[in-house]
Amino acid sequence: MLIRSLLHRAIHEGTILLRNHQKCSTVWRKTHHCSALIYREHSHDIQTVRMEPLLLPPVGDRSVRLHMLAAPVNPADMNMIQGSYPILCPLPAVGGNEGVGEVIEVGSDVTSLRPGDWVVPIDAGFGTWRTGAVCEEEEVITVPKDISLLGAATIFVNPCTAYRMLHDFQTLTPGCTVIQNASNSAVGQAVIQIAAALGLKTINIIRDRPNCAELIDELQSLGADYVVTEEEVMSTGLHRVFEEVPKPKLGLNCVGGLSGGLVFSNLDYGGTMVTYGGMAKRPLQIPAKSFIFHNVTLKGFWLTQWKRKHKEDKAQLNAMLNAVCDLMRGGQLSAPHCVQTPFHQYTHALQATVQSHGRKHVLIM
Ligand SMILES: NC(=O)c1ccc[n+]([C@@H]2O[C@H](COP(=O)([O-])OP(=O)(O)OC[C@H]3O[C@@H](n4cnc5c(N)ncnc54)[C@H](OP(=O)(O)O)[C@@H]3O)[C@@H](O)[C@H]2O)c1
Structure with missing residues (x-):
């Protein structure tokens, strides 16, 4: 009874x-x-969520x-919902790949985490758009609580991608130049700030828009040396810029199409262009002369693959995370400009992510 x-x-x-x-x-x-x-x-209709x-x-x-x-709501999250991302979660699935959670309860054999710790998921596919989760100890990694909540929620995808791309493809010394497109993206903002901290010069291509001057000011306040629109690069080129700084050894392509070609064709002899996004959903347009006369190399980067390769090597993961956290603590790297959205207003955040010139939205649970 x-x-x-x-x-x-x-x-x-x-x-x-x-x-x-x-x-x-x-x-x-x-x-x-x-x-x-x-x-x-899988659908392009956000009402599916x-x-x-x-x-x-x-x-x-x-x-x-x-x-x-x-x-946060990142473009890759939307691609997963649409079914166009290279890894897809079994359905039904919880959306979101990135975010910060506080540990509330730990199992008896958990050694690395304590209640109160802040953690972020290591791999993609966690399903972070939720108020609570139960996961294995090894699925998450601790982030320090002395960085901002927004910084912690957005640290392990975009700033880490920027960090890897600036370190792993070319030997860059202070005074070297990096060129990128989609420079106002979260990755682009992190590239500007990490490059500035490394003493590198950045040439930042953006799409034209009604409030262009405002965006240029915003990126310059992050440390961008040059901010130019795609239209300017196409019409007048970057000759004036190259009177002041050396041609870039590294180009970062988030867009593809014509915009990727603009990054590629402005690289220095022997330079490398790393493609990490395909926002225009158009094949890269690349001039043959850059390959032939400038010996430029094309590479790709995917942080998820990098993390999976290093998942047993927590020291490597921690080294990257600590380096990025140090930049945040030192005031050299801030969370991306974003709109904080109450969790229940999620449709607004999803809608903004699929629109042109939309701000990054971060769901607050
Ligand atoms: N490979 C990796 O490991 C890795 C890691 C992180 C992110 N990514 C990728 O990087 C990209 C940016 O991510 P994020 O979180 O930084 O993005 P975000 O902050 O949401 O910014 C999106 C960027 O894409 C631009 N954009 C949107 N639609 C476009 C279009 N049709 N043509 C050209 N540009 C367009 C936006 O420019 P406007 O303001 O002009 O619209 C903005 O600069 C995504 O493709 C994401 O999947 C890849």
């Missing part, structure tokens, strides 16, 4: 009785509910329960 009434209360309160096979004892473990942004099919209640599994010996604090 007592057991039956306890069981009834347990089901009512979301607590379930589990047998812990390893220790051969019976333990009470509590389940919780959270709210999550779930999609059940709906807020739903989700039952979280109980915390196991090696798992942790998180309260998600903030999570």
Whole structure:
């Protein structure tokens, strides 16, 4: 009778009785509910994403329960929902790949995390657009709490991509130049700031827009040396810029199409262009003469692949994260310009991400 009434209360309160096979004892473990942004099919229609209640599994010996604090809406998240990203989650899926959560509860065998820690998911596909999560200890990595909440929520994808691309493809010394397109993107803003901290000069291409002067000021205040529109590069070129700084050894292409060609054709002899995004959804237009006469190299970069390659090597992951956090602490790197959006207003954030000239939106749970 007592057991039956306890069981009834347990089901009512979301607590379930589990047998812990390893220790051969019976333990009470509590389940919780959270709210999550779930999609059940791949579609370009953002109405496919709906807020739903989700039952979280109980915390196991090696798992942790998180309260998600903030999570950005990135273009790659939308590509995953649309079904056009190279890795897709089994459906139904919770949206979002990046975000910061606070550890609320840890399993008995968890050694690296404590309640109160801030953590971010290591791999893509975590499903960060939710108020709570239960995951394995190894799925997340700690971020220090002395950086801003927005900084923590947006640190492990875009700034780390910028950091890797500035370090892994060309030997760049202070005074060298880097050219990029989509310079106002979150990656672009991080490139400007990390490059400035390294003593590099940046040439930053943006798309023309009604408030162009405002955007130029904004990027210059981050440390951009030159900000030019695609139209200016096409009509007058960068001759004036190259009277002041050397031609770039490194080009970063987030767009493809004609814009990628503008980055490529302005590289120095022996330079490298790294493509990390395809925002224009158009094939790269590349002049043959840059290959023939300038010996320029084309490369690609995908942070997810880099992280997967180094997933056993927490020291490498931590070294990158610490370097980026140090820049944030030192005031040399800030979170991207963004709009903080209450979680329940998620449709607004998704809509803005698929629009031209939209601001980055960060969901606040
Ligand atoms: N390979 C990797 O490891 C990696 C890592 C991080 C991000 N990424 C990729 O990098 C890209 C930027 O990500 P993010 O989070 O930094 O983006 P974001 O902050 O949302 O900014 C999006 C950027 O794309 C530009 N854009 C949007 N639509 C465009 C179009 N049709 N043609 C040309 N430019 C367009 C925007 O310019 P306007 O303001 O002019 O619209 C803006 O500069 C995405 O493709 C993302 O998937 C790749």
